Amino acid sequence: xxxxxxDMIQEQINEIFSAQKVQALKMRSSTSLLRIALLKKLLxxxxxNHEDIRRAVYADFKKPYPEIDISEIYVVxxxxxxxxxxxxxxxxxxxxxxxxxxxxxxxxxxxxxxxxALIIAPWNYPFNLAIGPLVSALAAGCTAIIKPSEMTPHTxxxxxxxVEETFDKSLVAVVEGEIQVSQMLLAKPFDHIFFTGSPxxxxxxxxxxxxxxxxxxxxxxxxSPTIIDLKADxxxxxxxxxxxxxxxxxxxxxxxxxxxxxxxxxxxFLSLLKAQVEKxxxxxxxxxxxxxxxxxxxxxxxxxxxxxxxxDAKMKGAIMYSGxxxxxxxxxxxxxxxxxxxxxxxxxxxxxxxPLLPVIGxxxxxxxxxxxxxxxxxxxLYLFTTDKEIQKRxxxxxxxxxxxxxxxxxxxxxxxxxxxxxxxxxxxxxxGYHGFLAFSNEKSVMKxxxxxxxxxxxxxxxxxxxxxxxxxxxxxx
Ligand code: NAD
Numbered sequence: 001x002x003x004x005x006x007d008m009i010q011e012q013i014n015e016i017f018s019a020q021k022v023q024a025l026k027m028r029s030s031t032s033l034l035r036i037a038l039l040k041k042l043l044x045x046x047x048x049n050h051e052d053i054r055r056a057v058y059a060d061f062k063k064p065y066p067e068i069d070i071s072e073i074y075v076v077x078x079x080x081x082x083x084x085x086x087x088x089x090x091x092x093x094x095x096x097x098x099x100x101x102x103x104x105x106x107x108x109x110x111x112x113x114x115x116x117a118l119i120i121a122p123w124n125y126p127f128n129l130a131i132g133p134l135v136s137a138l139a140a141g142c143t144a145i146i147k148p149s150e151m152t153p154h155t156x157x158x159x160x161x162x163v164e165e166t167f168d169k170s171l172v173a174v175v176e177g178e179i180q181v182s183q184m185l186l187a188k189p190f191d192h193i194f195f196t197g198s199p200x201x202x203x204x205x206x207x208x209x210x211x212x213x214x215x216x217x218x219x220x221x222x223x224s225p226t227i228i229d230l231k232a233d234x235x236x237x238x239x240x241x242x243x244x245x246x247x248x249x250x251x252x253x254x255x256x257x258x259x260x261x262x263x264x265x266x267x268x269f270l271s272l273l274k275a276q277v278e279k280x281x282x283x284x285x286x287x288x289x290x291x292x293x294x295x296x297x298x299x300x301x302x303x304x305x306x307x308x309x310x311x312d313a314k315m316k317g318a319i320m321y322s323g324x325x326x327x328x329x330x331x332x333x334x335x336x337x338x339x340x341x342x343x344x345x346x347x348x349x350x351x352x353x354x355p356l357l358p359v360i361g362x363x364x365x366x367x368x369x370x371x372x373x374x375x376x377x378x379x380x381l382y383l384f385t386t387d388k389e390i391q392k393r394x395x396x397x398x399x400x401x402x403x404x405x406x407x408x409x410x411x412x413x414x415x416x417x418x419x420x421x422x423x424x425x426x427x428x429x430x431x432g433y434h435g436f437l438a439f440s441n442e443k444s445v446m447k448x449x450x451x452x453x454x455x456x457x458x459x460x461x462x463x464x465x466x467x468x469x470x471x472x473x474x475x476x477x
Contacts, residue, residue, distance in 0.1 A: 009177065010184055013145075017116070017188050019170035020143040024115040024191070027141045027171075032088040038138050038167070039087075042131070043080045045166050046073065049158075053127055056158040060126060060151075061331070062296040067247060072127040075413060079132055082415045082432055083139040090139070090436050093445070100477060103454040106447045111440045113141030114215065115191030120182060120205065122197045123149035123298055124251040124353075129219075130159050133194045134172065136435030142192065143171050147185055150178045151298055183208070190214045192439055196253075197221075198351075199376075199424050206427075217428035217438045219253070220421050221351045224378045226256035226408065227368050227394060229385035230264050236406070237384040238272035241357075242280060244382075244408035246335045249295040250355035251302075254380040254402075254409045257351060258341075258358040260368040266361045270337065273359070274322045277335045289325070289332050296331040297354060303328045306354040313338060313345040313358075321359070365390065369397050377401075379425035382408045401425050 046053065050073065057068045093108045117137045121130035130148050137144040146163065148156035160174040167173075175181060186193070186208035195205045196219040209216045228237055245256050261269050281288045288294055297303045307326060314320065323336030335355045341348055347358055362368040372381070381400035385391060391405050401421035402411045411417055418429035428438055458466050 006180070006184075009175070009181055013175060013184055013188065016145060016169055016173045016175070020116045020145065020173070023168075023170040024113065024143045027113055027143060028115075030113070030141045032091050035139055035141060036084050036087055038171075039080050039084050039135065041166050042135070042138070042162075043077060043084075045162055046077060046080075046131075049162070052158060053155075056154040057127055057152070059154040060123070061249070061251075061298045063248060064293050064295060066293070067295065068127075071248065072125060075128050076131045076135065078413070079135045079415055079431065079435075083135055083436070086433065087139055087436075090433055101454060101473060102446075104449045105453075108445050110443045110445050111140070111436075112443050114439055114441050115142060117142045117144045117192045117194060117439055118185055118188070118190040118214075119144055119146045120185075120193070120195045120197065121146065121148050123151035124248060124253070126152035126155035127159065129196045130155075131162070133196070133217075133430065133435065136430065137194070137439045138172075139436045140439030142439045144173075145185060145190075146172070146174045147182055148174065148176060150176070188212075192217070194430075194438065195219065202426075217420070217430060218426050219419075219428075219430060220379070220424065220426040221253045221353070222376055222378045222421065222425040223257040223351055224254055224380040224382070224400070225372050225375075226259045226382040227365075227372075227384065228259060228261040228265065228269055229365070229383065229387060229390055230262040231387045231390070232265070232384035233386065233406075234265060234269050234272055238269060238276045240384075240407050241382075242273060242276040242335070245357050246277070246281070246294070246355055247409075249297055249333065250335075250357075251295075251298065251353055252409065254412060255353075256357070256382055256408050257378075258348070258360060260360050260362050260371060263361040263363055266359070270321055270339065270359060273337055273357070277322065277337070281335065288334050289327065289330075294335075297333055298331070300328060300331060302354065303331050303333060306333050306352075306356060309347045309352065309354070310336065310338070310356060313341065313347045316342060316345045318342075318345060318347070318358075323355075365393070369394065372398050376424035377422045379421040380404065380409070380411065 054065050054068050057063050057072055091111055093110045095108045098105055119133045126149055130146050134144055148159045156176050163172050163174045189212035192215050193209050194217045199220045202218045202220045241256050281291045281294050318338050319340040321337040321339050323334040325334040333355050338358045341358045341360050378400045381403045383394050383405050404411050415432035418434035419431040420426045420429040457469055
């Protein structure tokens with residue numbers, strides 16, 4: 001970027017940021033009616049421009065329309081409808097009980113908008129992960145600047161159009177650009193930063209936020225494990241794992257990154273996985289590359305990265321059980337299942353974020369649990385078993401942002417549940433009420449009576465009465 005371009009973008013950022021700071025003060029006292037009206041405008045734009053959203057996302061990485069409808073559009077419209085339905089209740093102050101020492105007081109939590117928010121979005125669900133957080137920001141009464149991903153330029157331009165046609169830029173604005181633009185934005189003292197992306201960049205975001213003590217929500221990624229217990233319904237599990245893994249060409253933060261399967265059912269499960277890939281993406285035997293139901297990798301950098309992960313694993317002794325075909329200029333990479341894995345392979349170190357599925361056998365559950373616990377805390381964990389004791393044990397002995405029993409990735413669609421990671425896979429939660437909370441300050445308010453209060457006898461000079469009250473408090477409460 002030329003210096004003059006930089007100066008222009010900086011000026012634009014300064015102007016929008018100042019206008020939003022003024023607007024944020026007005027939004028502080030905004031009613032649920034006003035916020036609902038804003039959400040309805042957003043919903044209406046999405047409905048009217050449904051076809052344009054499909055075209056933009058498809059142009060970016062050939063994502064099939066049914067996948068766009070579910071994972072980009074439905075998730076956002078359901079988030080909006082959920083917020084519209086519940087917003088009045090969410091915004092109501094919540095009374096809290098009064099402890100004995102505070103007798104005579106009343107306390108409650110009042111939810112106020114944090115102020116001006118920055119939303120930085122990734123490319124893998126480019127519409128959903130920019131507009132989903134905007135729903136929570138508007139519900140909470142914040143203003144927002146959105147920085148979409150530069151890797152999905154068609155969707156980025158569409159998001160800009162959406163925002164320009166729907167909101168005044170003092171309320172919501174889009175600033176497009178690459179890392180440098182992101183860093184210019186990060187230098188501003190935002191009241192909240194909502195970032196979705198990789199753990200590596202998450203650390204950069206948190207450092208920048210620390211300069212201004214901006215609060216953060218970090219929606220990151222990681223290696224989400226899937227356990228297939230010997231008491232799993234193997235066919236059902238294979239169908240669900242293959243769908244969640246190869247949706248979006250494996251570029252999903254909560255995709256099953258790798259599978260741990262009980263040795264006694266491993267061979268059977270592998271053959272079911274392979275058959276399921278054929279059933280979903282090659283039903284007429286015309287080749288997966290010709291399937292209209294399979295997306296592409298986002299760019300050639302990622303095609304090369306996936307190819308490298310596979311060849312590194314093969315070089316170190318991995319076996320390609322199925323798949324492996326690819327066409328780099330087309331960014332096509334066949335759903336690929338790999339076995340015979342070891343910890344020194346790169347594929348078993350960082351999040352794969354592509355259509356490679358490692359399948360590892362385990363002899364007993366403890367081994368699987370230890371394997372997971374030795375890695376950074378995952379965003380999601382999936383367990384397939386009909387055994388309730390095993391379900392309880394795995395939930396108790398592992399940690400992850402979310403967990404799903406007998407399915408994969410569905411937790412993203414349940415907007416009553418908080419969505420997010422833990423440490424390396426994320427900080428803070430999103431969706432529904434939890435998204436509203438992320439953009440709200442939970443102000444604690446206490447009202448005291450005038451005159452004699454329950455705490456005045458404790459004031460100096462410290463005498464016998466105060467002492468007796470303190471002794472009583474220490475003894476009984
Ligand atoms: P990324 O971290 O590379 O980029 C995300 C955003 O950050 C982009 O808008 C980019 O412009 C900006 N950015 C990149 N480098 C930056 C820097 N040095 N300084 C400031 N800004 C910078 O992530 P990505 O490749 O777009 O997305 C993939 C990652 O996102 C995966 O790790 C995936 O697991 C994660 N993800 C998480 C969730 C979730 O909800 N937890 C959802 C989707 C993706």
